[in-house]
Amino acid sequence: MSFTQLRITGPDSAPYVLGAPMHLYERDFCVGIMDPVPVSAGGTEVHIEHFNIAADTPAHQRREIGRLVLLEVVAFLAENFADVQAVSLALSRDIEGYSDGMTLASARSATLQSIGARHIMITPKPDAAHAGHFVVAGLWEYNQANLAALMAHLQKEREAYRERDAAAAKTRAPGLFARWWAPSGRA
16 A cells, blocks of 8 residues: 555544644554644634654664644645634754755745745744754644645655655665554555
């Protein structure tokens, strides 16, 4: 079975309830958890910020999964919660393998721009342990143009993820990470 999209649930694989942590799955493997998603008093805006990647996520996917998670979460909110009109984002997770923080910040900014987010700001993260690290924040508003841009970018990212995943599978030893590739009947 090839990858189609991430599955998003609430805790214990229950249906997701707005405001709860989001559990993100590829097939039956939990790739990470989005901390509780704060919701505005009127329920029209949500804020996503802290994605905690699962410790046993294979190394080849640790760097790539964040962009896919971001797009999947925004699309999930737009498609499943009609009252949500805006998603504010603050992207700050450190990703191993980027040469410097500004390169990562630029990539994040470009992703937000590609889905129609506005008010994008890049600010230094005040943490001595992560010198040169930045937070990229923006606001994605629900409208037809932004939704179309999001879905087009999400489809491209799913295809790229599927291709990277297939390429990485060819280089792994047989049996390594077997639970990732076992058929489960669920996407």
